Amino acid sequence: MAASGAAVRPARGVHRASGPTARPGTIVGVLATAGIVAALMQTLVVPLIGELPTLLHTTASNASWAVTATLLAGAVTTPVTGRLGDLYGKRRMLLACCVPLALGSVLCAVAGSITLMITGRFLQGMGMGVVALGVSALRDLMPPERLGSSVALISSSLGIGGAFGLPIAAAVAEHANWRGLFWAAAALSALVGLLIWLFIPASPTPARGEGRFDLVGALGLGAGLVCLLLGVSKGADWGWTSPATLGLLLTAPLVFLVWGRWELRSTTPLVDLRVTANPQILMTNVASIVIGLAMYASALIIPQLLQLPKATGYGLGQSMQATGLWMAPAGLMMMLVSPLGAKLSAARGPKVTLSLGGLVIAVGYGSFLALSGSTWGLLVVTVICNTGVALAYGAMPALIMSGVPQSETASANSFNTLMRSVGTSISAAVVGVVLAHTTVQTGGYNFPSENGFRTGMLLGCAAALLAGVIALLIPGRQGMPTSRKSRQ
Template sequence: MEASKPGAAPTGHPGRIVAVLAFGGIVASVMQTLVVPLLGELPRILGTSRSNATWVVTVTLLAGAVATPIMGRLGDLYGKRRMLLVSTVPLIAGSVVAALASGLTTMVVGRGLQGLGVGLVPLGISLLRDLVPPEKLGTSIALMSASLGIGGALGLPFASAIADYGSWRVLFWVSAGLSVAIAALLKFAVPDTERRAPVTGGFDYVGAVALGAGLVALLLAVSKGADWGWGSGTTLGLFAVAVVVLLGWGLWELRVPEPMVDLRTTARPRVLLTNAASVVVGFAMYASSLIVPQLLQLPKETGYGLGQSMMAMGLWMMPGGLMMMAVAPLGGKLSGKHGPKVTLLLGSVVIAIGYGISGFLMSSAWQLTLVMCVITAGVGFAYGAMPALIMSGVPQSETAAANSFNTLMRSIGTSASAAVIGVVLSQMTVSGGGFTLPSEDAFRTGMLIGCGVAVIGALITLAIPYRAAEVGAAGGEAGVSAEAAAARPGAARS
């Protein structure tokens, strides 16, 4: 099925539609950091080991990575608004299951269901192209895309407050209530204007299963390699399975008439390089989220820790999320004037500057908050520009699948960041008072890695082909380029 045609008159109030979709994206992305403040207590709560308790976080990332491209393709086939509503079902169910959990297995099932809801973000971005007037599309896409980072940043203080002053079960009941609210808002505040035609090829089930299996093997090896050992048979075996399965998936996708992901489209230089930049920006974004909270909470006796409580840490982190929310619309306007390539380049440079100034701004909480605000400002610019670049390089009928694949690339970047920064913090340690903690050099090294990765993102962005003549369209239909127009069905006959 195909989405509404470009230029179709949107119905409903654009501001309300954007607000609802952005709120949905924020709620979905909050699920990824929802239990981070509880990690120290989870072994006791669930009666399990610390290593097993990390599955409560890992399973959400894995489920989200698998569901994102699948929901994107289903959105292109059966309607983006319909699949948005479907995505709220596992969010609600997972929150209820987790709230009622009495052990590790039940909690992991609930958290896995919550992870399936992350498809709200790329689906919402694609739906904006159908519902929002061209003159408001750039800023709307930027805000919706940045909701991935905003939700992650705001999730920490939200979860910390509830964990500090209430039962951990309240955390999941609140998330269930928010998920129900999102479903109701999507149902009654977002109009269904998509024009559908009969499906010609149907859904690629083989491709979906193969992609899911390959991603699970890859991300599981990346996220758990530090625990299992990077040279262990399990880790190496999973990497081998990932390579074989994903290569086989790629060959399959090139042969089927209606692929899960059109690899020929993703191989176009603009799309390919934007996805590559998404991986490294996702890495850079997540590295600070791993480093700064630990620095804030480590005891002052270490000489570099700031001794903040869990609640205080969340509050010091909150301005970063608010900065991302404030910057995203500005990035949309910048893309409309100068093109999304410029905005992505600016975002990567600002992220690098944020990490760079951390070299002499790590001695107080307000200094780390300033560092986070600079980094998240860069993320807001970068995340808002990526969908515009992607949608300017793909046909209208593939926007949901293409945006979902781009979101997946960001997820791979964050998973790689968790693995690399985790190794740095676990290998560069100091001991004292019977405890082993990451050293100050470990945190500085992690910040330096984040800076270097952001610079790589800027260099990749410079190589993205984007003509000046397309800038005027960037704020409208996300800069629909000649290569995207040529890829549309029937273009050759027109």
């Protein structure tokens, strides 16, 4: 069944499971809500990080795992849920992702120890695949004329949820019991699951016996990602030359080499490396890594500048709640810009939109040099940067989906999402190193210096420009796919 009400013939070798029917607008609304709720999980704990050591009787180093656990879980499980979505149905896996989101939120709400908190945060990270699954489901469910704008909106939901999540979480943490944050997250996750059950139709799946899950490939990719991302994210805490950090970073490429050899020999790989080697897919994924690296610099730097004390001479002395409110308009801008990006992709091709997105992000970073002295100036910077992010986020899935068979849509989109996560993790490490090595002392405390912030933003600017150039090198003028038939 098609969301538009017209019959759509499933691709050869696939069958369509039973499921509800819904109008295209309802489908997009539900999937966008799911993406926003998933994004809320990432920012939910930010206002509590400084207080977790006291609340849960632990050290600051242990408390930081409440962030790291979600990052690792999301990176490792997103490609797995994508492949499972291609094999067993995207609606089914969307529902499955809601289970760890809700269960993890409940565990965090009742946590009396850091161990239980980290476990809950890990489970929340396991549900992050809903965005890539939602984007992929649109290819099966939406009329061709609505596909581009729908994909752009769902792709932007991560940024939208992140931008709105911070002020909401800060307000609740400041004026109510912190556990209420996680009870609310659990309720939202359950609500999203109910909406998916009621309104999202089933997608085509391979005929019985024609596909199997590559467990060895999943374990190999997970091991490589844990080594890479754990080394990158914890290197600053452990020391970049410590045996643990060096061991992880040296082990990661070896694991990926073995994993790649396995995937090339497998008849049903977790990630079809031959498809990802297609120049269009390869260059899009490379651009995604660099976009992730570029965009995350502002997310790390601007909140710090807003909250640093005015005594530093460049800090703006805002509370966590006020900081979130100053950054919220950037999320609204992503929502407004995403349909415009879809129209540009339809007219000029998504690689032009992706390149323009990188250029706009670079302009935002450049404007930081002149506007960083006031809250209103930083508001303008975040709005410009998120305009570019909205353009880029909407273009990347379009490029991926126009270059892969329909039977691999979710897997390919999930792998692309993973590439962005790798970029943001590298960005966090690089910016962290820059800020740690450029400090000033004010009132007996060490703070990152103004030059450190400027250097971090300039690095983000350079990365954004590089992403724009890479996007222009993507072969051909590809548009959104206009047929739901598999190209296998």
